[in-house]
Amino acid sequence: MLLLSAAMIFGGCRQAMQQEWQSAINMKNGLIELKVVPEIGGRVIQYKLGEYGFFWVNEELYGKGPPASGVGPNGEWLCYGGDKLWPAPQGWDNEQQWSGPPDANLDGKPYTAKVTMKENRLAIVELVSPEDKRSGIQFSRKIEIFEDTTRVSVDAYMKNVDNKNRRWGIWSHTQFNAGNRDGNGYNKDYWGYCPLNPDSVFPKGYNVMFGTEDNPSYKPDYKNKIMRVHYERLLGKIGVDSKAGWVATVDGKNGYVFVQRFTYEAGKEYTDNASVEFWMNGVGEFKAWGKMNKAVDDPKTNPYVFESEVLSPYADLRPAESCAFHYDWYAAKIGSDAEVSDCSDAGVTCRKLSAEVRSGKLVLEGHYGVFYKGKLQLSLCDKAGKPVKNVLTGQKVSPFEPVIFSRLPHLTKGVDVPKEADTLAVFICNDKGKILGRLADTQIVRN
Numbered sequence: 001m002l003l004l005s006a007a008m009i010f011g012g013c014r015q016a017m018q019q020e021w022q023s024a025i026n027m028k029n030g031l032i033e034l035k036v037v038p039e040i041g042g043r044v045i046q047y048k049l050g051e052y053g054f055f056w057v058n059e060e061l062y063g064k065g066p067p068a069s070g071v072g073p074n075g076e077w078l079c080y081g082g083d084k085l086w087p088a089p090q091g092w093d094n095e096q097q098w099s100g101p102p103d104a105n106l107d108g109k110p111y112t113a114k115v116t117m118k119e120n121r122l123a124i125v126e127l128v129s130p131e132d133k134r135s136g137i138q139f140s141r142k143i144e145i146f147e148d149t150t151r152v153s154v155d156a157y158m159k160n161v162d163n164k165n166r167r168w169g170i171w172s173h174t175q176f177n178a179g180n181r182d183g184n185g186y187n188k189d190y191w192g193y194c195p196l197n198p199d200s201v202f203p204k205g206y207n208v209m210f211g212t213e214d215n216p217s218y219k220p221d222y223k224n225k226i227m228r229v230h231y232e233r234l235l236g237k238i239g240v241d242s243k244a245g246w247v248a249t250v251d252g253k254n255g256y257v258f259v260q261r262f263t264y265e266a267g268k269e270y271t272d273n274a275s276v277e278f279w280m281n282g283v284g285e286f287k288a289w290g291k292m293n294k295a296v297d298d299p300k301t302n303p304y305v306f307e308s309e310v311l312s313p314y315a316d317l318r319p320a321e322s323c324a325f326h327y328d329w330y331a332a333k334i335g336s337d338a339e340v341s342d343c344s345d346a347g348v349t350c351r352k353l354s355a356e357v358r359s360g361k362l363v364l365e366g367h368y369g370v371f372y373k374g375k376l377q378l379s380l381c382d383k384a385g386k387p388v389k390n391v392l393t394g395q396k397v398s399p400f401e402p403v404i405f406s407r408l409p410h411l412t413k414g415v416d417v418p419k420e421a422d423t424l425a426v427f428i429c430n431d432k433g434k435i436l437g438r439l440a441d442t443q444i445v446r447n
Contacts, residue, residue, distance in 0.1 A: 039111075057081040057177075078107075151329070165317065176305065260308060281303060335402045377391065381421065421444055
């Protein structure tokens with residue numbers, strides 16, 4: 001059952017929290033818990049899978065509402081953490097660039113919130129920002145969770161509230177906790193992944209936006225067409241013109257993955273020519289606010305934060321016009337030291353599926369993280385893709401455990417492979433056999 005509660009203590013920080021935001025809204029379904037705080041710039045301050053919280057949360061500001069000004073006492077950014085919407089592009093050269101953070105309205109002031117239930121079960125939260133005179137826009141988004149899945153659906157909207165045309169992109173900005181969970185230093189096995197564009201406008205497949213070009217954090221895998229970003233406590237930011245529509249953030253030490261999925265719109269112009277951007281807090285220098293800034297290795301002023309950000313195309317909006325940007329969040333346990341090579345709406349691929357018939361027995365290999373709670377179904381298909389045999393196994397799967405097929409030899413026990421079977425597909429189904437998602441497929445090899 002999906003539940004909502006206001007002002008519930010949510011955890012995710014090391015310190016015991018003595019106070020809670022008055023507007024806090026908690027959404028949970030037995031797999032995930034989502035904490036939405038309208039009063040601090042409409043943030044989703046935390047997303048948890050079980051007891052594991054993905055987002056970085058500023059402990060110094062926890063439970064504290066913003067002042068009426070929307071900024072700190074000295075005009076500084078109130079960096080609460082979590083996830084929020086910003087306009088893109090960011091910059092300090094002209095009025096067509098967003099000069100935040102800080103931003104007293106879109107980032108720093110309370111949003112209005114509406115909570116509804118769908119069919120008395122499904123929780124939906126709608127957030128609306130103040131109107132912002134400088135950018136001429138107003139943000140809103142609808143956040144929805146579902147039963148038996150870690151999926152969170154987000155519909156973000158941007159409206160022109162000015163009396164002249166405005167041109168911006170929607171920027172979903174998420175801060176992840178790249179620190180060790182015991183509070184001692186940074187996690188040296190923290191990664192970001194997204195597919196490289198084989199026709200990238202960037203010579204290296206990615207564009208260094210802040211920090212040095214030779215930052216060793218950037219580890220592109222050109223053979224497998226995957227951009228790999230390793231958190232090494234060095235300041236840097238890159239943009240990737242990825243067309244695949246997904247980005248994964250992985251805590252390899254603790255074995256968790258968080259995925260953002262979106263639809264890439266070919267032929268449209270993107271901010272910075274990028275659909276995905278990565279930022280890493282760390283040691284180094286960067287130019288912003290019209291000056292050079294130096295970041296030192298002090299976790300109090302420079303916390304262990306890794307950002308995976310997704311962007312919409314530019315929208316040219318006439319007065320009163322709106323645009324929309326849809327994306328989904330997912331999470332799963334994949335086990336320690338696992339990388340991500342692919343992603344679907346059912347799960348992530350760490351090692352691709354293989355199917356081999358050995359001495360008349362079907363042997364499967366592969367490593368996945370799944371986004372649904374259910375059972376596995378094997379579908380054997382002919383060369384035309386038509387199913388010739390479906391087997392709904394009794395194997396239960398859950399986002400709390402990786403699916404490693406070599407550890408499930410009983411899965412194919414007694415499964416005869418018809419001679420016309422050419423490929424194998426693996427689906428996640430509910431108890432009634434309804435397909436929830438396609439996890440993997442592969443060619444059947446006979447030896």
